[in-house]
Amino acid sequence: MSGHDSKYFSTTKKGEIPELKDELNSQYKDKRKDAVKKVIAAMTVGKDVSSLFTDVVNCMQTENLELKKLVYLYLINYAKSQPDLAILAVNTFVKDSQDPNPLIRALAVRTMGCIRVDKITEYLCDPLQKCLKDDDPYVRKTASICVAKLYDINAELVEDRGFLDTLKDLISDNNPMVVANAVAALAEIQENSTRPIFEITSNTLAKLLTALNECTEWGQVFILDALSKYKAADAREAENIVERVTPRLQHANCAVVLSAVKMILLQMELITSTDVVRNLCKKMAPPLVTLLSAEPEIQYVALRNINLIVQRRPTILAHEIKVFFCKYNDPIYVKMEKLEIMIKLASDRNIDQVLLEFKEYATEVDVDFVRKAVRAIGRCAIKLERAAERCISVLLELIKIKVNYVVQEAIIVIKDIFRRYPNTYESIIATLCESLDTLDEPEAKASMIWIIGEYAERIDNADELLESFLESFPEEPASVQLQLLTATVKLFLKKPTEGPQQMIQVVLNNATVETDNPDLRDRAYIYWRLLSTDPEAAKDVVLAEKPVISDDSNQIDSTLLDELLANIATLSSVYHKPPEAFVSRVKTAIQRPDDEEYPDGSETGYSETSSHAAESSGPAPTSSGTSPYAPTKQPGQAAGVAAPAAQMPDLLGDLIGLDNSLVPVDQPATPTGPPLPVLLPASSGEGLQISAQLTRRDGQIFYSMLFENNTQMALDGFMIQFNKNTFGLAAAGPLQVPQIQPGTSARTLLPMVLSQNVSPGPPSSVLQVAVKNNQQRVWYFNDKVSLLALLSEDGRMERADFLEKWKSLPDSNEVTKDLPGVVVNSVEATLDRLAASNMFFIAKRRHANQEVLYLSAKTSWGIPLLIELTAIVGIPGIKCAIKIPNLELAPLFFEATEAVLKG
C-alpha cells in the first residue's frame, strides 16, 4: 500500500510560493489537492508557507475528506501566526460540526480545539456543546477531550458554559471509550485547578470499575490512573477495589499492568489482613517479572518502578533476584538499573550467586557498568555483615586483574567497607598498597590516603607512602589535599617521630600559606592551633571514634517514597522525583505545603537524580554549612570534624549550624517534616482550611500550623485557644498570623508550654483547639497529641540506671504490643531514627535471628520510659514492650513508636 508522496517534496523552483498560490486557486479539484499536499510537504520540512493562508483556507470547503484533513492540519500550524485570517475558517468549522458524517463532526471539533486563537475559541463553544451530546460515541469521545483543550486555553469559559457538568455526566455514558476520555479530561482539568472539580465518590468508582472491563487498553490506563487518587474508606472497601483491579494484571499491555500495580499497592496500605496482603504480593510478582520480557524501553520504566516497589515491599520479589541478572544484549541503561535492584535484593541467602554475577560484570567492556558492578560489591559488603568477607575477597581478586579503573573503584569501596567494619579487615592493606602507583583519580587517591592515615600505626612504611603523595601536593585536586592534610595529622599523632614531624610542617605550610582554597586553609589552621595548644585535645578530636556508616540501598525518604509509589508508571517514578520537581506547568494559587522540601530538585537538571546520588556508596556524615565548597563525600573530613562535633555541640555548635549534625546531607536544613494533617477541612471551615501538628525542635514544643484561605475574602486577626488537657499543653504566646489573602496560605510555629493546668479525669490524647479570626465565627477542632513532641532531649540513661529502673518497676507495669506493619531493614537506621525522636539506644542483643534493642526515653515532665524492641531484620512485624510508671501513657507511646518506625 506504499504511497508516492515524496514527489511533493521536490519542488524547489525559485518562484515556489507564487506558483503554489496559482495552483491553490486552480479550477481543477485534483490540482488544488496536489497543491495543498505540496504546501503541507513544505511545512513538514520547515519552510514558512504561512503567506498562503487565505488560499489554503479557500480549499477548506470540500467534500474530499483527505483534502479537508490537510487544510485542517495547515490551520493548526499557522492559525496562531494569522489570527485575523483564521476567523475565515470559522464558518466552515461550524458547518462541519453539523455534518451528517460523524467523522467530519468529530474532525471539526477536534481541530477547532487545537487552534489556540481566542477569536476561534469563542465560536467553539456552541459546536462543542452539541458534540458533547452527539448521538455518535465517536463524536462524544472526541468532544470530551476537546473540553480539556478548551480549559487549557480559557478555563473561565469552560466553567461559565457549564462544560464541566456535561463532562461529569459523560462518566455515566454507556460507551466505555467516551467514559475513558471524559475521565482523562477531568483528571487533567483537576490537575490544573485549585477547586475540587473531579472528586471520585464511591458511586463514580463503581461506574469506572465497570467501564474498565470494556474500554480500550489506553482507556484502561486513563481510568486506573485517575482511580489511583481514590482513597478507600476502610480495609473492606480497599479489598473490594483490589479484587476488581487484579484481573488487569493479566493484560498484555504493560502500561495497564503497571497502572494496576500502582492501584493495588495504594489500596494495600489500607488492608489490615496480613493474609490478604501476602496473597496480593504473591499475585503481583509474576506480572512484574514478565515486564522484563517487554521491549527494552518498557523494561527500563518497569525497572525504575520495581526499584521503588522493592523499597516499600521487599518481600514481593525477594525470591526473584535471578530475573534481574543481566543479559549480554541488554542495553546498558537496562543493565545499570538491574544492578541497582540486584543490590536491593541481595541477601545472605543469594549473595554467593550475586557475587559471581558482579564479578562477571566487572570484566565487561563498558567502563561505567564495570565501575558500578565493583561498587555494587562494596555496597553488598556494607549491607550484609556476614557476607562482607566474601565480598572483599572478590574485590581483591578483581584488583589482581590490574585493570586500572577496576582497581580504583575497588579501593573507593574498600574505604567504605573499612568505615563500616572498623579494625576488621586491615590485613588486606598490604595488597592495596601494591596498587598505589596506578591511582590517578582523585576519589581513589583520597580513599587510599584516608586508609593510610586511619591505619597509620599498622602500616610500617605509612610515612613513606604518604610522603610519596606530598611531593605533588600543590597540584592535587582539593579533595586529595584535604585528605592528605588529615592523614598526615593522624600519622603525626600516632607516630610523633621526626619524619612525620617534618612532613606535618610541609603540609601545614602548603595548606595555609601556599593555598587559596578556604576550606583547606581553615582546616589546616584548626589542626595547627590544636596541635600547638594541646596535642592531647588534638588526639581526641582527630582520632575520635567515627560514626559507623550504614547500608544505603533503601535510600529514598519514606514520604517521598509514598509520593513516588502513588505515581507509578509516570515520569515521576522514572526520575524518582516528585512531579513538581520537573513539571513546569502547575497550578499556581495554592502553594503546596511540602514545596520547600525539595529545594535543589527543581533547580538541578534531572541528571543528578537521587538514583545517581545512590551510586555514591557509604554516605559520609558531612559537616554541613562550614563552607560553600564542602565536598559531599569525604571520609576524612567527616572523621575529623563531624564526629567530635556530635559530642561537643556547645563548642562547635556555631560552626556546624543549628541543625542536628547527624542529619544526612540530603535533608533540608530547616526541618519541615511531612505535610501537616488537615484538622479543619475547607468544607467545614467555610473555605478556611487549617492543618496542624505538634512538633519538637531544639528541645522546644511548637504547634506547627498551616492556614489556607480558600474563601473569597482576606482573613486576619487570628487567635487561638487550647482547652484544658491531660498534658497541660498551652500556647506560650499569641498566635502570629499575618493577613491571609484569598487563595493564599500562611504557616506559623506557635511555641507551646507544659503548664500545671491539667485537666482532671482519665488521661486522653485529645487536644481541643479553638481558632477565630475577624471575619468568621470561631472554629473548633480536635487534634491528637503525639507523644513524640513531648519526649525530652535528656532521656538518655546509663546502662546501669536502666537495669536498676527495669528491676525496680513491677512486672505489672510492663505493656507489650505487636506492631505488624513495621519493618526494620537496618538496625542502625532504625536507631538513628529513634534517636532523632529522642528515644535513646542503650544496648542490644541477638536472640536467634531476632534483634532485641533496649532504649530509654523521658517525657518532658520527667517520666522515664524503658523500651524493649524485638524484631527480625527485613521481616515485617516488631514487638514493642515498655515499662513505665504511668500505664496510661503506653498506648500513646506505641502510637508514637509506630509513627517513627514507619517514618
Next chain:
Amino acid sequence: MAGAASALFLLDIKGRVLVWRDYRGDVTAVQAEKFFTKLIEKDGDPDTQSPVVCDNGVSYMFIQHNNVYLMTASRQNCNAASHLLFLHRVVDVFKHYFEELEEESLRDNFVVVYELLDEMMDFGYPQFTEAKILSEFIKTDAYRMEVTQRPPMAVTNAVSWRSEGIRYKKNEVFLDVVESVNILVNSNGQIIRSDVVGALKMRTYLSGMPECKLGLNDRVLLEAQGRSSKGKAIDLDDIKFHQCVRLARFENDRTIAFIPPDGSFDLMTYRLSTQVKPLIWVEAQVERHSRSRMEMMVKARSQFKERSTATNVEIELPVPCDATNPNLRTSMGSATYAPEKDALIWKIKSFSGGKEYMLRAEFSLPSVTDEDAAPERKAPIRVKFEIPYFTVSGIQVRYLKIIEKSGYQALPWVRYITMAGEYELRLI
C-alpha cells in the same frame, strides 16, 4: 497524575525532524531537534542513552526503529509506560500500512502519516491503535475512495479490535503454540537462569462475530472442575492476554473466552520459571598455545528425547577479534568463520535427541598485545534451534470452540514448536 504528550516526532537517524504532530503547542520542533541531535552526538551510540530524558522542563521519551526515531515530548507528569508502549504501537500501525517503517516510507506517505497521528492520539492522549480497524477508514492513495467514510463501529465499541460483517468462504483458525527457552549458564557451568516464554499465536479466518473458547490443560482449571489429571496438567506462572480476552471471566472461572480480531495476533503469552534441563548443551575448551595460536574444542549435546529432532541448529562461538587462518573440522554440520561477528558459526540442519557432536577449530592470533591490556569483550556462546512437535511445558490445547450465530463449522489447526530464545552460555 493526568499527563499527556505535547507533541510526537518522527526523526531521522541524525535526529532531524521528518514529520511531527503538535498536540499542545508547548514544545517546538526546533527545541526537540536541538535536544535530540545533541543527545545522539554526545553519545555516539544512542543505545547507551536511557529512553526517558528530561531537558529544560520537557521530558522526552523515544524508541528507535530502523533508521527512524519515534519520540514524544511532554511538559507534564505523563504515564511513561503508556507513552513508550504507544510509540511501539505506532510502529506496528505504520508497518501495517507501509510494510516497513523507515525514512523513505515516511516521506512517501506523509499525508497518511499525518492522518494517522491525528487519529491515534488526541491532545497527547493515546486513542486508538488497531491497525486493521484504522485502515478501514484511513486509506492510502491506492485505496482511497471519494465517498466520505464513517468511523467503523469498532472504534468506539467494546469490541474495538474487530469490525462486523467479515465473511470467509472457508472458516479456519490456525493456532501455533510457540515456546522460547531462555537460559543463562555462567562460566562455572551452573544454570543461573532458565525460563520458558510461551505464546499462543493465532491466525483467524472467521466470518461474523465468533465467540471462541479455548481449553488448555491448566492445572488450576482442571482441579477446579474436579478432574483428576495425572501428570498432564501444567502450571503457568504468569499469563498475559490479548485485550480481546475477558479478563474478569478468566479471574472468575479460568475460562479463556474471546471474540478474536481478524487475521494474526498473539492470543496469550505465558511464562514458566521452572528449571528446565538445557535442551542443547554446549561446552567449549579454549587453549592458547603460545601467544599466536589458539585451539578450540567444542562439544554439543542434545538433551531431549530421541524421538524429537532439533532443526536449524546454529551455535555461535565467540573468538578473539584478531583471529585469522581458521582451520575447522566438525563431526556433523558445517562451520564457518564470521569475522564481522567475531564468531564461529556452526550450523547443524538436523540434530536428533541424545546425540553428541564435536567441533575443532584452530586460529592464528597475529596481534601483539600488552600483557596488562583491558580485557576483551567476553561474548557468550549463543545457540539457536527449533524443535517442532514439542513443548517444554507440556501445554496442550484441549479444545477450541467457535460459536457464531450463523452456525458455521470452523476448523482449528494446532501446531507446537519449541525454539531457543535468549540462550546464552558464558565461556569459561
